[in-house]
Amino acid sequence: MLFKCLILTLLLLDLKLFAITILSIHLILLALDKQFFPFLTDACTEGYNEMADPFKKKLFQELQSMKNGSTSKLRILEVGGGSGANLKYYQVPAIIDILEPNPNFEYYFKKNAANYKELEVNPLTQGFCEDLLAAGFDNDCFDIVISTLVLCSVNDQNKCYEEIHRVLKPGGKFLYVEHVYAEQTSFLKTMQKVLMIGNFWQFLNDGCCLDRNTDSTIKAFSKWSKVEQEKFDLPFSSNMFHRVFNWPITPHVMGYAQK
Numbered sequence: 001m002l003f004k005c006l007i008l009t010l011l012l013l014d015l016k017l018f019a020i021t022i023l024s025i026h027l028i029l030l031a032l033d034k035q036f037f038p039f040l041t042d043a044c045t046e047g048y049n050e051m052a053d054p055f056k057k058k059l060f061q062e063l064q065s066m067k068n069g070s071t072s073k074l075r076i077l078e079v080g081g082g083s084g085a086n087l088k089y090y091q092v093p094a095i096i097d098i099l100e101p102n103p104n105f106e107y108y109f110k111k112n113a114a115n116y117k118e119l120e121v122n123p124l125t126q127g128f129c130e131d132l133l134a135a136g137f138d139n140d141c142f143d144i145v146i147s148t149l150v151l152c153s154v155n156d157q158n159k160c161y162e163e164i165h166r167v168l169k170p171g172g173k174f175l176y177v178e179h180v181y182a183e184q185t186s187f188l189k190t191m192q193k194v195l196m197i198g199n200f201w202q203f204l205n206d207g208c209c210l211d212r213n214t215d216s217t218i219k220a221f222s223k224w225s226k227v228e229q230e231k232f233d234l235p236f237s238s239n240m241f242h243r244v245f246n247w248p249i250t251p252h253v254m255g256y257a258q259k
């Protein structure tokens with residue numbers, strides 16, 4: 001909105017060349033963003049995983065508990081799998097499908113998946129979580145669906161929950177680790193609001209929103225038989241870049257929702 005107002009003001013002031021230059025830079029950045037974002041995500045994954053490691057390890061223990069007693073491999077779907085940040089946490093016999101809308105992640109995903117040859121990972125499926133049927137996933141076919149740092153970017157969280165619920169087998173679990181809006185009025189919450197002005201943060205991070213109450217929206221989706229979740233703050237990193245870049249996404253929620 002702010003950006004559109006800026007362009008309009010420049011045009012009204014007859015600063016056409018200035019408006020055209022700013023608009024052109026914006027369009028070039030938009031076009032590059034889809035390519036640059038996978039590079040950025042891949043570059044930041046190790047740093048993020050270092051900070052989130054104890055929480056991810058705890059969450060992924062759910063895979064073991066789902067596996068208990070069963071001789072067949074777990075069927076797992078990860079939505080918004082990106083560059084394969086979670087491959088190292090899949091430590092059970094499983095067949096893994098990864099859904100990813102941005103095809104520019106494929107290069108990074110293949111590079112990282114090569115380190116986990118013991119895993120049975122199907123080729124990346126291109127598609128959106130809001131429409132898993134279009135991506136080829138039938139009703140009741142997965143034991144587990146996983147999402148990490150994805151629900152901040154999707155267009156419609158409720159459609160995603162609807163689809164995740166549909167593809168899960170009865171009793172199946174949706175595991176998530178997501179960053180959320182800060183709880184109380186605080187400097188961090190103010191900064192989250194400021195960074196969202198004019199869609200600045202979204203523009204830098206391929207649609208990521210800092211002001212979503214994903215913890216509440218998951219709980220509010222009425223079809224889950226059970227929701228377990230806990231909030232945590234991402235610990236500070238010793239690396240200055242990660243400390244600054246990840247500060248706006250400090251508040252997190254993790255847990256599972258069961259069909």
Ligand SMILES: C[S@@+](CC[C@H](N)C(=O)[O-])C[C@H]1O[C@@H](n2cnc3c(N)ncnc32)[C@H](O)[C@@H]1O
Pocket residue numbers: 041045079080081082083084085086099100101102105127128129130147148149150153154155
């Ligand atoms: C911040 S990255 C996180 C990637 C990875 N899950 C991780 O933990 O590193 C957000 C991911 O969500 C994906 N994404 C955005 N909108 C989506 C949607 N509607 N359905 C599925 N994935 C989506 C992006 O393409 C990107 O891979």
